[in-house]
Amino acid sequence: MGNPMKIRASVKDGVTEVKVLMQHEMETGLRKEADGTLVPAWFITEVKVQHQGRTVLEAQFGQSISKNPYLLFHFKGGAAGEKVAVTWVDNKGDTRTDEATIAA
Amino acid sequence: MNAKHIIGMVMTVSLATASASVLAGSHDSKLEAKATAIIKRDFRDKGIAKADRVNQDALQAACSKYEDDVPDKLKAKLEAAQAKEIKWPADGKYMGDWKAGEKLAQSGRGMTWSDKPEDPAGGNCYNCHQLSAKEISYGTIGPSLRNYGNKKGMKEEVQRSVYGHIYNAKAYNACANMPRFGHMGILSEAQMKDLVALLLDPESPVNAK
C-alpha cells in the first residue's frame, strides 16, 4: 500500500513540470544491522507517470537511489486542471498511485 | 589560510571575548552555582559516558568561568600544575612509528556514548588540523601542522615538546581547545609516540615535499 507521495505539477509555455517526492525506505539489501543480520532488500523497481491516460515517463529504479526519492521532470503538453498520476512498484510487489492536478 | 585571514580571525576572537566579558560583568557566582547544579542533575549515564563526566577539574572550571580567557596569573598557575602531571616516557624515547600515527590521526572515534568500551580511541587529529597533504578533509580549529617536522627539525627538545603537547596541551596553554590525550588516558604512551613520529619523522607524509 505504501505511504502517500507528494506531487506538484505546473504548466508553462506548453511544458509541464512535475515534482514527485516518494516515501520509501529504499533498502539496498547490502546493509547490516548492528548484530550483523542483513537488512532485506526493499526498493522501488519501476515508476510510471501518466497524463490523461498517456504514459509520459517510465523509469527503472534500483538500489542506488536514496531513501525517499525525489524526481523532477518535464513533458510537452498538459493543461491546467488536467491530472498527472504517478505509480511506483517495489521489489516486494507493493505499489502505490497518487494523483495531482496541473496548476497554471 | 593566509596571514590576512589569521589576523581577521584573531581580531574577531578578541572582540568576541571582550564583548562577552562585558556582558558577563563581574562573575555571578550564584548563577554559576545554579547552572552547575542544573547540569549535574540533567545529565545521565549512557553507555561508557557516565554522568560524573560533567564534574569539572580545576582547569575545566577556570576555563569555563572565564570563557577561556583566564587572567595571566591564574593561567601560569594552571599551566604549571598541568605540566607537573605529565608522565614522560621511562625509556627517554619520544618517536614511534609514523604509519601507526597516521592511522590514529585519521580516526575520530572514541569516548562517546555510542563507542563500545573495547573500541580503541583515535587521535582525532584531522578533525582540527591539516597534516598530510594527501588528506584534503581536515579541520581548521587547530593550526595547520603541514611540514611541521621540516620547520622544527628533530632535536630531542622538539620531540619532547611535541610529546608534551599531545600528552597535555594545557600545560602550554591553559585553555587550549585540544584534549589532554595522555592526562585523560585517551591515548597510550606508545600511541602518543606514534603521533610524535607522524609530525616529525622526515618520512612522514606530514613532511613530504
Place this chain on the structure above:
Amino acid sequence: MNTDKLASMLLVLAFAASGAVQAEEKAVSDSEKIEQYREMISDGNPADFDEMRGEELWKKPGGPKQASLEKCDLGKGAGVVKGAYAELPRYFKDTRMVQDLESRLLTCMTTLQGIPEEEITAKPFASDKKPSDISSLASYVVGQSKGIKMAVSTKHPKEKEAYQIGKLIFNYRAGPYDFACSTCHGTSGSRIRMQDLPNLNTKEDAQTAYTSWPAYRVSQGLTRSFQWRLNDCFRQQRFPEPKFASEATVALTMFLAVNANGAEYAGPGLKR
C-alpha cells in the same frame, strides 16, 4: 574531487606557503555543491512527510484520554500553532517553567492526552525502525512558523535567567576531552574535517543555524528535532546524555534562540 584539481593543489602546496588558500577554495566549492544540492531538493524536502504525520497526530484524538492536542497552549493561546515556534522557548504560567517546544509538547501530551511522561521520554527521537510522535509533532509545529521572524522574549525574569544559564552551559568545559559547546562553536570560519562550523556567539551564524532546525538529515533519512540536535552535539562532546526536555537543554536552547532573534524562521531544514 577531480584529479587535475588535486594535482594543482599538491603543486601549490609543495611550492608555495599559500597552499592552504587553495585548499580553502576547494572547501568553499564543496559547501557550494552541498548548497546546490540543497536548493535542488528544497521543494522536495522529505521533512514534509514528518510534518504531515505530525499534523495528523495533533488533530487526532489520542492517549488514554482520547483527546487531540488542539487545546494545547504553545504560548499564543490554546490551539494556536501559527507563529508559536518563533516565540519559543518562553515562560509558561501553568507549569511555572521556561519551556521549549518539545518540553511544552510533553506537557500537553501528558496533561491533555494522559500519556505517561516516561512513555514519551523513553524514546523521544525517531529511529530507522520507528518514528517518534513527539518529534513529528514538533516538525508540524515548526512548519507553521516558516517565514515568521524569531522573537523570543527575555522579559520575564525566568526567561532572562534561562538565557544566562544557557550561556554558562554553552561555555561549560568538562568530560575526557575538555570540550564545551564553545570549543567548536565559539570562533568564526572554522570547520571539523570538511564540515563548516557556525559560531553560535555571533548573530549571523546563530540565525542561520537555529532557523534551519529541525531538519531532514539525508544521511540518516530522518527528520531530526532540535532536542535531537543538542543530544547528538553532547554525544560528540563526549558528555553523558542530557535528559530529554530537561532544564539544561531548554536553557541552552533559550541562549541559541535569543541569539537568532530577528531572523526569519526557515525550517524544517535539510541537512546532509
